[in-house]
Amino acid sequence: MSISVSHINKSYKDIRALQDVSFEVKKGEIFGLIGPDGAGKTTLFRILATLLIADSGQASVAGHDVVKDYKTIRNCVGYMPGKFSLxxxxxxxxxxxxFATIFKTTIKENYHLIEDIYKQIEPFKTRRAGKLSGGMKQKLALCCALIHKPEVLFLDEPTTGVDPVSRKEFWDMLKRLQQKGITILVSTPYMDEASLCDRIAFIQDGKILEIDSPEAIVKHFTKTIYNLSANNMYKLIESLKTYEHAHSVYPFGEFVHYTDTRDVFDIDELQHYLKNIGLNDITIEIAKPxxxxxxxxxxx
Amino acid sequence: MERVIEVESLTKKFGAFTAVDSISFHVKKGEIFGFLGANGAGKTTAMKMLIGISHPTSGKATVAGFDVFTEAESIKKNIGYMSQKFALYDDLTVKENITFYGGIYGLSRAKIKIKTQQLIEELGLEDIANNMVGSLPLGWKQKLAFSVALLHNPKIVFLDEPTGGVDPITRRQFWEMIYKTANQGTTIFVTTHYMDEAEYCDRVSIMVNGNIEALDTPKNLKKQFSAHSMNDVFLKLARG
Amino acid sequence: MKLFLGFIKKEFYHILRDRRSLFILFGMPIVQILLFGFAITNEINNVNIAILDHSKDVTTKKIIDNISASKYFSINAFIQQENDIESVFKKGQTKAVISFEKDFNQHLIKNGQATVQIITDATDPNTANTISNYVNAIIQSQVKELNKGIDKGYQIIPQTRMVYNPELKSVFMFVPGIMTVILMLVSAMMTSISITREKELGTMEVILVSPLKPLQVIAGKVVPYIALSVINATVIILLSLFVFKMPIQGSLILLAFETVLFIVTALALGILISTIAATQQTAMMISLMGLMLPVIILSGFIFPISSMPLVLQIISNIIPAKWFIIILKAIMLKGVGFSFIWKETLILLGMTVFFIALSIKKYKIRLE
Structure with missing residues (x-):
């Protein structure tokens, strides 16, 4: 196990930032922590990066205890904090x-590790970091976190504030790093990035909701989801919410995702209900969760 | 349909650099219009011109019927603005924030009082109306900020990356609020570089290097670029 | 060692690339010294005065000539009667009226004494005091000249001897104070800001999660500022030597040693602040309110400690700047050796050791 967390608790004053958090990350895995701002992701990263001590519970990184062996860990992990801006x-x-110097190495020594990424920003190597675009900054930050050839990489919301193109490139880079045997723990508030991880943990309000691979995790969803659309989105949502059998109604881009309280039900009945309210162009089809x-x- | 934003060959240059290169588009009343682009594509510059805080180099544009060149002050009175970075004062209570913004837009004291009451009820904030905004969860702050931006019944609301980092459920409640507002005839102008936000819009424009490279409904754009999601559309466009 | 040098190199990049901090570092000392030296001073120059001469004889004319010839005064009105005095003051331009009694010369020759009234606008008591002193001096020198050649002259010549600063040059009194303020500012405020900036940027987290030891981080932050502060102190001393012709009476080596000691004290305070403050803004506020204010008010820089209420006198003892100013004045103005200031030096040294120990103890290897 590259990272192992068991029954970690952490509170700040009256806020319980982490509650009984446990999970394990295998060597060479990309593990995603998926959850909104304030879920406790950053606190967890800081505990694993030896920057905070948990109130209770154990954690180890690369086989070393995060409290006792903090010095060893500091030599063998790469850490990119959330608001890290170089x-x-x-x-x-x-x-x-x-960053190479403070980690007792040189750019030359580990150039092979960052080559793919650094090549993209090398043309701007004499430019001040403050003048780089968001995407380039992320690449540079990743290079800085990698330069000492860490065994484990901690990336706290690396793609926040970065445009889709750069995000895509960033994830491609992570995949390549994974092939070099580096374990990666990454957090993101964006669900669409979850599918890029080997395994994910949903985290909210300091609690882990579920851990599994992205393909398997959607199987935990047992209800049938219906994709609905109509000529007036607002009316559609309101009408569905007042429908007596509605279980959940969520806008989902140009559709509404709807689940029913009944296991089996007649789509035509719902269609009728919506038509009677005055909606037109109604489409209802089964969607994958x-x-x-x-x-x-x-x-x- | 009435057009509340009309832009024709709008250009902004900073010295030799053209940040916004002769863009043209219009936004209809009650529409949810997504304004997308990569970092540095020029969307922030374009939006600053539309909300009357940056003077265009050339072109024509009217917002809520007012000219961006000559009537910037009238524009400011008729629009609402909310950004993720700046929304509310953390060290003022919910009520104080509402009162403050009501005051800025010249609402009478009586009206502010009614509006405050109404707003707090709508958002279900009765219990925490006297709490500091800083102590609220991000999602609540965003919903409150949006409501505050609507206090003076603006014709158009500009939203700058409104839901980044918010949990999926709260985010949907936020979008429901947006749908409701649009349904009542207020135009919503959203800038974002999160493509899942784009999927919610009626129409979407995508800026690349100062130009609008695509403008249509998300459905049509996906068809046009034979893509599964707006994210794919964006990637195809931006990578050329 | 390479690690450490790499850190210092980075610090110098920060300092040299930030125009604001460069200005604080090098512009401030120069501007402050020049400001205090030329503008904020107890000396008077070209003060407007009015003359009311009831006598209009040889002696009064001579005195008036002397007054108008001096660079301190310019006569802007001759008035004829007592009633005009008030109206002249009310116009606001005139700061003093000199009124000679009737038959001034005759009285002087016959009775050996004559009266001259110096009426000053005391809304600014300091200036008023200075003006009357200066006028007095001019009159006395005239009396002295009159009495020349007379065997049994009625000579009432007040003897004032001014020690250490014979010309009462205020700049001499200010230099030690300004030097203290600037060293405090550069060392304490700039270091605390540079450390808190890393906290804000998130780089501190990365530095913590690196093999760098706490002592290396602190030393890496401190060394560049020691160098800069020494340069600063040198600039200040050179300015006072060559621009204000201020003589330094004591040993330069002793001066250098004491200065470095004070710089280290201030740096230790800076680090201490950065362990409490989370943001640059807080660090700045604490430095300004917690350090600068006491340095300016309670150190004896501007207000003499002996005339403070007892409580403040006691509090002033815990302010390092007070001791440093005493040391500086002793070396610069009095020219004494180490044997006279060993006590103050020891106090400063004790404080420094205390602050360093405290800041190393408070420096966190983690975030909380």
């Missing part, structure tokens, strides 16, 4: 060089 007044190269549907069902 030294804005240092150039790309100076930033990288600095998404990771987000699963999360909402669990968090409800």
């Amino acid at each position: 030294y804005q007044d240092l150039t790309v190269e100076e930033n990288l060089e600095f 998404t990771i987000e549907d699963t999360f909402m069902a669990l968090a409800k």
Whole structure:
């Protein structure tokens, strides 16, 4: 096991940031912590990165205890904090060089590890980090976290505030790093990124809701989901909510995801109900549950 | 359908750099219009011109019937604005925030009082009306901020990445509020680079390097680019 | 060691690339010294005065000539009667009226004494006091000249001897104070800000999760600022030497040693602040309110400690700046050696050790 967390609790004053959190991450796995802001993701990262001590419970990273062996861990993990923004007044190269130095290595020594990523930002190596675009900053930050060849990589919301193109590239890079045997623990508030992980843990209000692979986790969703659309989105939502058999009604892009309290029911009846209210162009079809549907069902 | 935003060949240059390159589009009354683009594509610059805080270099644009060149002050009175970065004061209570914004937009004291009551009831904030906004969960803050942006019944509300980081359920409640508002005739203008937010819009425009490269309903855009999601559409467009 | 040098290199990049901090570092000392030296001063220059001469004889004319010839005064009105005095003051331009009694010369020769009234606008008591002193001095020198050649002259010459600062040059009194303020500002405020900035940026988290030891981080932050503070102190001393011609009486080596000691004290305070403050803004506020204010008010820099209420006098003892100013004045103005200031030095040293120990103890290897 590369990371093992068992029964971790952590409170700040009256807020219980983490409640009995347990999970394990295998070597070479990309493990995603999926949950909204304030779910406790950052606290968990800080405990694993030896920056905070849990109130109770144990955790180990790369076989070392996070409290006792904190010095060893600090030598063998790469950490990218959530609001990490590099030294804005240092150039790309100076930033990288600095992080290489404090981790007792050189850019040259581990260049092979960052080559793929660094090649993309190398043309701008004399530019100050503050003048880079969001996507390039993330790449540089990743390089800085990788430069000492860590066994485990902690990435706390690395793609927040980054445009889709850069996000896609960032995830491609993580996949390549995984092939080099690095274990990656990554957090994100975006459900669409969950499917890119090997396994995910849903986290909300300091509690882990579910842990499984993205493919398996949607199977936890037992109800049938219907995709509905009509000419007036607002009316459609309101009407569905007042429908006596409605179990859940969530807008989902251009559709509404609807589940019924009954296991078997007549779609035509629902169609009629909506038509009578005055909606037109009604479409109803069965949809596959998404990771987000699963999360909402669990968090409800 | 009445057009509440009309933009024609709107351009903004910073020295030799053209941030917004002659864009043209219109937004209808009651429409939810998504304004997308990568970091640095020019969407923030374009929006700043529309809300009257940045002077265009050339082109034409009217917002809520007012000219962005000459009537910026009237525009400000007729729009609402909410951004993720700046929304409410953390060290004021829910009530104080509402009163403050009501005051800014020149609502009478009596009206503020009624509105405050109404708003707190609608959002179910009765128990925490006198709590500091800073102590509220992010999702509640965002909902409150949106309601506050609507206090003065603006014709258009500009939302700047409204739901980043919010949990999926609260986020949907937020979008339900947006649908309701749009249904009542208020136009919603959303800038975001989260494609799942884009899926909720009636129409979406995508900016690339200062130009609008695509503009249509999400459904048509997906068809046009034979993509599964807006995210795919965006990737195809931005990568050229 | 390489690790440590890498850290210091990075610190210098930060300092040299930030125009604001560069200005605080090098612009401030110069601006402050020049400000205090030229503008904020107890000296007077070209003060407008009015003359009411009831006598209009040889002696009064001579005195008036002397007054108008001095660079301190310029005469802007001759008035004819007592009633005009008030109206002249009310116009606001005139700061003093000199009124000679009738038959001034005759009285002087016959009775050996004559009266001259110096009426000053005391809304600004300090200036008023200075003006009357200066006028007095001019009149006395005139009396002295009159009495020349007379065997049994009625000579009433007040003897004032001013020690250490014979010309009452206020800049001499200010230099030690300004030096203290600036060293405090540069060392304490700048270090605390530079550490809290890393907390804000999130880089501190990464540095913590690195093999760097706490002592290395602290030393890495401190060393660049020691260097800069020494440069600053040198600039201040050179300015006072060459611009204000202030003589330094004591040993330069002793001065250098004491200065470095104080710089280390201030740096230790800076680190201490950064362990409490989470943001740059808080660090700045604590530095300004908690350090600068006492340095300016309670250290004896501007207000003499001996004239403070007893409570404040006692409090002033825990302010390092007070001791440093005493040391500086002793070396710069009095020219004494170490044997006269060993006690103050020891106090400062004790404080420094205490602050360093405290900040190392408070420096967290984790986030809380």
